[in-house]
Amino acid sequence: MMLAQPAFAFQEAPAAAPEAEESVGLNDIVVTARRQEERLQDVPVAVSVLLPETLEAKGTFNPVDLVQSTPGLNVTASVSDRNNLTYTIRGQGFSFGTVFPAVITYFNEVPIARLTQGQFFDLANVQVLRGPQGVNFGRVTDGGNVMVTPQLPKEDFGGYLTGKLGNYGLRTFNGAINVPIVEDKVLARVAFETARRSGFTTNVFNGQKLDDVKYESFRGGLTLRPVEGLENTTVVSYQRTHDNGTAVIFAGLNPAASGLLPAIGQFSFLFAGGYGIDQNGSVVPFRPGLTPLSAPDYLASLQSQLAAQKARGIRQISQVDPTYSERKNLYIVNTTTADISDNIQVKNVFGYIREREDEASNFAASNGAAVLTCHSACPGGLLFTNQEQYSEELRIAGQLLDDKLNFALGFYMDEQRPAGPAGKCDDQRRDPEPRRRQRHHDQVARHLWLAGI
Numbered sequence: 001m002m003l004a005q006p007a008f009a010f011q012e013a014p015a016a017a018p019e020a021e022e023s024v025g026l027n028d029i030v031v032t033a034r035r036q037e038e039r040l041q042d043v044p045v046a047v048s049v050l051l052p053e054t055l056e057a058k059g060t061f062n063p064v065d066l067v068q069s070t071p072g073l074n075v076t077a078s079v080s081d082r083n084n085l086t087y088t089i090r091g092q093g094f095s096f097g098t099v100f101p102a103v104i105t106y107f108n109e110v111p112i113a114r115l116t117q118g119q120f121f122d123l124a125n126v127q128v129l130r131g132p133q134g135v136n137f138g139r140v141t142d143g144g145n146v147m148v149t150p151q152l153p154k155e156d157f158g159g160y161l162t163g164k165l166g167n168y169g170l171r172t173f174n175g176a177i178n179v180p181i182v183e184d185k186v187l188a189r190v191a192f193e194t195a196r197r198s199g200f201t202t203n204v205f206n207g208q209k210l211d212d213v214k215y216e217s218f219r220g221g222l223t224l225r226p227v228e229g230l231e232n233t234t235v236v237s238y239q240r241t242h243d244n245g246t247a248v249i250f251a252g253l254n255p256a257a258s259g260l261l262p263a264i265g266q267f268s269f270l271f272a273g274g275y276g277i278d279q280n281g282s283v284v285p286f287r288p289g290l291t292p293l294s295a296p297d298y299l300a301s302l303q304s305q306l307a308a309q310k311a312r313g314i315r316q317i318s319q320v321d322p323t324y325s326e327r328k329n330l331y332i333v334n335t336t337t338a339d340i341s342d343n344i345q346v347k348n349v350f351g352y353i354r355e356r357e358d359e360a361s362n363f364a365a366s367n368g369a370a371v372l373t374c375h376s377a378c379p380g381g382l383l384f385t386n387q388e389q390y391s392e393e394l395r396i397a398g399q400l401l402d403d404k405l406n407f408a409l410g411f412y413m414d415e416q417r418p419a420g421p422a423g424k425c426d427d428q429r430r431d432p433e434p435r436r437r438q439r440h441h442d443q444v445a446r447h448l449w450l451a452g453i
Contacts, residue, residue: 029125031127032149049128050125050127052124055120055126056162060172064077066128073087080248080361083241087115088143091143101143107150108351109393110331110333111139112331117215118193123148128146129144138410150219150235153178153221153223155187159175159176160176169196170195170196172196186224187225190221192218193215204317205318208244214241215240221233230336233335235331242326242327243324244325245359247323249317249365274286277293282320301367309365322377323362324358324360325358328357329353331351335347335349343403344398346396349393352388352391353388353391354388355388357384360375386419
């Protein structure tokens with residue numbers, strides 16, 4: 001049995017009379033590590049809880065900062081996209097080609113494929129569960145869970161507005177307002193966060209500022225309590241990211257090119273006379289004035305680009321190929337709870353996830369790269385991610401035999417599928433070909449689980 005409790009997760013209660021109740025402390029930290037609300041000190045699993053105060057205290061929060069407060073967690077950004085995050089717990093992480101990795105991220109109890117910047121605002125808490133998680137979560141995982149729980153509508157009227165300013169023109173604003181429309185019957189809450197920051201790396205080829213920040217996120221919640229013991233809450237969250245992408249710096253090249261030269265020479269005959277190298281180092285269809293494509297010339301071009309990069313310094317690059325990061329993600333979660341008796345509760349969670357993500361980057365950090373991740377920027381290209389997910393969970397849980405038996409019985413299923421043909425991110429890159437339906441195989445996961453304690 002292991003319980004990891006960061007020092008920042010609670011505040012020491014002041015001295016009080018023996019009959020006084022504890023006003024703050026572990027009793028105030030409620031988690032759902034076992035899919036039911038429990039005090040943190042009662043949960044027999046390795047869980048770390050980050051409260052909103054902890055996230056706000058960092059000034060400008062980035063999901064990568066979670067590693068500073070959570071033992072065993074590692075959060076890394078893709079070498080070409082700071083918004084493409086991979087979560088690893090105790091060595092268990094992402095395997096390329098899988099829908100869900102060994103560490104599953106959740107939004108409001110629904111598994112999602114991407115948990116990134118722009119989703120960590122107006123939260124109740126962030127829970128990190130370390131180690132294998134079983135059938136209580138529907139989707140079984142070997143590494144653990146990272147669970148984001150948003151603030152839900154409350155009974156009191158109130159709100160807040162926060163602004164932050166920083167270097168490189170940083171401007172971050174977030175806020176929320178909570179409105180009890182009908183006292184204890186109809187409650188509403190809306191929240192937002194928007195951030196802007198200029199990039200700190202310049203592409204001298206086109207003047208574009210890379211490594212910038214630009215996103216907007218909006219969230220709305222509505223709680224209905226038509227009768228005592230019945231509650232229905234719907235949360236809708238929308239996230240849009242549209243920055244210029246992450247700079248990749250050309251840092252080195254094997255001087256002997258022991259493997260590069262033979263590899264290029266092996267296939268360069270396929271392009272002989274058809275392609276050339278322009279003044280930027282890009283490989284393009286041959287025309288008069290270009291250097292014919294050959295292994296020695298291509299290597300010389302890379303060496304020239306590397307020398308120019310070192311002369312500029314790491315905060316300036318010169319790359320012809322497009323770079324950007326764009327996301328439009330929608331999350332809808334409907335949760336219904338009904339108290340059958342004082343000891344038994346039925347809970348249903350329905351989730352709909354719509355993800356449209358795209359990026360363009362240059363892993364080689366040089367012009368003339370053999371493989372470009374330009375996605376929809378390529379002629380006839382597709383979005384990086386274009387899918388939707390439906391999930392359904394029904395759970396009945398409670399206590400029997402004078403609270404000596406805690407039980408949970410439920411059903412879970414989800415379905416992920418392509419959301420039709422990929423669209424374009426803007427008119428300038430739109431594919432002129434007519435939209436057509438892609439054939440696909442639906443990936444369906446269904447789990448029937450029974451857990452007893």
